[in-house]
Amino acid sequence: MAFFFEEKNRLVIPNWRSFSNTSKIGELNGTQKIEINKNFKPEIEDIVDGWVEHKTIGMAADLIGVAIVCNKQNDGNVKEAAKFIIANKELCNKELIDAAKSIIEKGKDDGTKLDATELESFQERSNLYFVYQRISNLKSSLRTNPKNPILWVEIARYYSIIGQNEQAERAILNAYYLSPDNRFVLRAMARFFAHIDKVPFVHDIIRKSLVTRYDPWVMATEISLASMRDRYSRFMKSGLNMVKSSDFHPFNIAELNSSLGTVEIQSSLKKSRKLFNDSLISPNDNALAQAEWISHRERNLISVNPDNFKIQNDFEAKARDASEHGRWEDAVNYSKQWFLDMPFSRGAILFGSEIASNNLNNHDEAISLYRAGLTSHPNDHSMLNNIIYSSCLINRLEEAEHFMNRYREQYSDNSLHHKICFTATKGLYHFRKGYQDIGRDLYQQAIEMASEAGQKDLASIALVNYIREEIIAGNHLDEDFKQKIIELKENTSINTVKRIIGDIENLIAEKTNN
Amino acid sequence: MPIDIKSLPEDQISAVHDLTGKELKTGWTVTKRVEPKPGSSGGGFSVCYLATKNGEEGFLKAINVLSFLNDDDIDFTKAMADTLNTFNFEKTILEKCGNQNLSKVSRLLDAGSENMTGYIINNVNYLVFEKADDDVRNFINFSDKIDFAWKLRSLHNIAVGIRQLHSLKISHQDLKPSNVFVFNKEVSKIGDLGRALSDSIIGPHSHRNFAGDARYAPPEVFHMYVLPEWQDKVFAIDCYLLGSMACFYITGQSMTALLVRVAFAKNNLLTLKFDEALPYWIEAYDEVLERVNDVLDDYEDKEKLIESIRMLCQPDPKNRGHFKNAGSRRNIYNMERFVAIFNLLASKAEMKIRK
Incomplete structure (x- = not known):
């Protein structure tokens, strides 16, 4: 039977995207007013004069270069120089032609488009070839530029995507040693170490970092990491002062408001509401997703409609919103985009696959999501169990067998919850293989384990799964079981149990009709 | 009246x-x-x-x-x-x-x-x-491989000029295409010392940390980051400007233009302090060098040339200069090694043409 993904708590841990995407979203811009070099006067008239006097390639090249630095690409003379370069391609190289084209096309593309997250690319992204290729390119760049911290973070991200966490850890630590006070490095570290369950390690680093004292983005991360450790952050007070001050653009304190609001909900709904509302003045996707999540958990706190915000890559918030409103297909599609945006994200896979499996009864879809998720979480017991379960339900038994072997290789010492689920899943597999006695026995074991451990819900889920298999196998159903189904139908609040009982009733009805 | x-x-x-x-x-x-x-x-x-x-x-x-x-x-x-x-x-x-x-x-x-x-x-x-024939911009194009030997010799001439100024404790500060003059179609010389800084001659710009043209300036100038020692501060800038000229000769764009185009497409680095922005400048810098490398295509000594630019234009001024000068008692921004490299590259390219 499926292992259920229960998201009891969501914290504002930074989303870890590529450097390019993170930059374009604006998460790496400065937060404080700084002194700018006043000697810099972005004027180009003198170079234009030279160009007007001598229309040569050298003059044109110099002019467009200076125009790029001065952000004067729209000047008529600059455009003319760029066209001159294009018209004299034989005297130019690719780089100069590209620069000239960028000037001619300035304004047509704002340059802020993020890397592709189109749904169509979901299947091909399950193919890891492109990830290995990126790793190979990054390795080569790092051989030449070992002191580039951004490249170390990038390669760590790709290692993380394919589940090579040891390599990822080494790489991200290199980035940290090179640039210990960099926001991008610290926030990527927070996400990565949270991902591999080393929260205390990364929290201690961020807690002690100098930048945490004045950077709202890093402070927000620290507060969330402290919450993950069930600690009260030492930055709560300074964080509250920071968001009260008018020194920051609302975008720069969106995550901080969100982190503070998540902590404050324990003590004051009123304070928390104010903080969440402030987080939505100019949110990033993470703050919006947090607000969306909290709005489902605390119904009276705030109301959020992600469509009211123009935020790039707000897939998580939209997935949650679609699920909340029963738009299951939308929810699955947004989950896929959420995964494409952050391919190491376990949450995206579990969220989408559960809806595909439970609400849409689309096990093909669930399997394709699990397959994608297993690339970055190759040993994830929940995903392995669930892909076996879904494969069995649509009788793809060879596939189920493959993942069963993988599961066995990884897990000899699981938690009771996992043992119960996997024992029941094995029962399902044996039923579908035609070994009903073994299947029956395994289901019985699962039900007994769950009952003895006081896990009534799990016992109920195992029971209805078992009964369904008996019916599909064409076996006669004892009166005892029929009675239990009637009782469960009246008493259960578990959607999965209700849905499987529905399946059972349909199966019985079909058999009666035949 | x-x-x-x-x-x-x-x-x-x-x-x-x-x-x-x-x-x-x-x-x-x-x-x-x-x-x-x-x-x-x-x-x-x-x-x-x-x-x-x-x-x-x-x-x-x-x-x-x-x-x-x-x-x-x-x-x-x-x-x-x-x-x-x-x-x-x-x-x-x-x-x-x-x-x-x-x-x-x-x-x-x-x-x-x-x-x-x-x-x-x-x-x-x-x-x-x-009187010069003209400034270098009216001599150069950016595709002709035969011209490449001329460009390398010109870079060698410029490096010699900078070294000569440094030997008098003068920093040019304003090296850019319009300030490189060509004589008899062969020899390049640097001109326009109006923005130079000297340790002994006080001028109207002497109080400035950077006196040259900010449109060609290295990253630290935009953030007003300054090395504490006068000599380091001013010679590090000349190093960058020499490397930037090499970039201009190869690609048609100064290092500053290339960096701005790559870095500012992602991020507004001017909103950050220099130490905050430095990793992003470095990231852009590596991408720029890859592009320069692509332009050099099958040039046989491109690794040596790229390596020289890499050392000259490092976004962190502390790491600029020839790595073999680091740790020595000599000025780490000493031009001698770059003069030798550009001379070697120019001579090889010239010999190849003669063959």
């Missing part, structure tokens, strides 16, 4: 506008008025001519103390004083260079002043430089 000076023709106001045909006390005959070099430090406040003396042609730059006449809201006295100070500073620097026979720095042939009657401003101060 007072005379409105602005309404008079400029050649009646100041003798500086009316030198054509005149014979000067220094023996120079002024033959033709020409436009000042675009982008030159004195371009705005000088009037330029061609002049001859004993068959030699010179480029005459006469100071125009009334260049601010049509500007509004300007402290006229201060502007005039600044102009004169800049002129005197450049003259002093050039004389210092001239005394040392710097072969790759545009030579000052003469300096003098004239007093002519019949003008409101009678006095003319001027400098006469050796």
Whole structure:
């Protein structure tokens, strides 16, 4: 039977995207007013004069270069120089032609488009070839530029995507040693170490970092990491002062408001509401997703409609919103985009696959999501169990067998919850293989384990799964079981149990009709 | 009724506008008025001519103390004083260079002043430089592989010029395409020392951390980050500007233009302090070098050339300069090794053409 993904708590841990995407979203811009070099006067008239006097390639090249630095690409003379370069391609190289084209096309593309997250690319992204290729390119760049911290973070991200966490850890630590006070490095570290369950390690680093004292983005991360450790952050007070001050653009304190609001909900709904509302003045996707999540958990706190915000890559918030409103297909599609945006994200896979499996009864879809998720979480017991379960339900038994072997290789010492689920899943597999006695026995074991451990819900889920298999196998159903189904139908609040009982009733009805 | 000076023709106001045909006390005959070099430090406040003396042609730059006449809201006295100070500073620097026979720095042939009657401003101060064919921008293209040997030799000449200035504790600060002059179609020399900084000659820009043209400046200048030692601060900038010239020769774009195009497409680095922005400059820098590498295509010594640019233009000024100079007692921004590298590369390319 499926292992259920229960998201009891969501914290504002930074989303870890590529450097390019993170930059374009604006998460790496400065937060404080700084002194700018006043000697810099972005004027180009003198170079234009030279160009007007001598229309040569050298003059044109110099002019467009200076125009790029001065952000004067729209000047008529600059455009003319760029066209001159294009018209004299034989005297130019690719780089100069590209620069000239960028000037001619300035304004047509704002340059802020993020890397592709189109749904169509979901299947091909399950193919890891492109990830290995990126790793190979990054390795080569790092051989030449070992002191580039951004490249170390990038390669760590790709290692993380394919589940090579040891390599990822080494790489991200290199980035940290090179640039210990960099926001991008610290926030990527927070996400990565949270991902591999080393929260205390990364929290201690961020807690002690100098930048945490004045950077709202890093402070927000620290507060969330402290919450993950069930600690009260030492930055709560300074964080509250920071968001009260008018020194920051609302975008720069969106995550901080969100982190503070998540902590404050324990003590004051009123304070928390104010903080969440402030987080939505100019949110990033993470703050919006947090607000969306909290709005489902605390119904009276705030109301959020992600469509009211123009935020790039707000897939998580939209997935949650679609699920909340029963738009299951939308929810699955947004989950896929959420995964494409952050391919190491376990949450995206579990969220989408559960809806595909439970609400849409689309096990093909669930399997394709699990397959994608297993690339970055190759040993994830929940995903392995669930892909076996879904494969069995649509009788793809060879596939189920493959993942069963993988599961066995990884897990000899699981938690009771996992043992119960996997024992029941094995029962399902044996039923579908035609070994009903073994299947029956395994289901019985699962039900007994769950009952003895006081896990009534799990016992109920195992029971209805078992009964369904008996019916599909064409076996006669004892009166005892029929009675239990009637009782469960009246008493259960578990959607999965209700849905499987529905399946059972349909199966019985079909058999009666035949 | 007072005379409105602005309404008079400029050649009646100041003798500086009316030198054509005149014979000067220094023996120079002024033959033709020409436009000042675009982008030159004195371009705005000088009037330029061609002049001859004993068959030699010179480029005459006469100071125009009334260049601010049509500007509004300007402290006229201060502007005039600044102009004169800049002129005197450049003259002093050039004389210092001239005394040392710097072969790759545009030579000052003469300096003098004239007093002519019949003008409101009678006095003319001027400098006469050796006349170049033109600045490098009118010689260069960005595709011809035969030209590459010429470019490498030109880079070698520039590196020698910078080294010669550094040996006098002078930092050029304003090395850019318009300040590289070509003589007899072969030799390149650096010119326009109006923005130079010297440890011993005080000029109007001496108090500045960067006196050159910010449009070609290294990243630290935009963030006002300054190395504590004067010599490090100014020579590190010259290192960058030399590497940036190499980039211009190869790609047609200065290092600053390439960096801005890559880095600012992602991030507004000017909102950050230098230490915050540095990792992002480094990231952009690596991408830029890959692009330069692509342009060099199958050039056999491209690794050596790229490595030199990498060392010269490091976004972190502390890491600039030849790595073999690091840790030695010598100035880490010493140009000697780069002079040798560019000479070697130029010689190899020249030999290849001769074959």
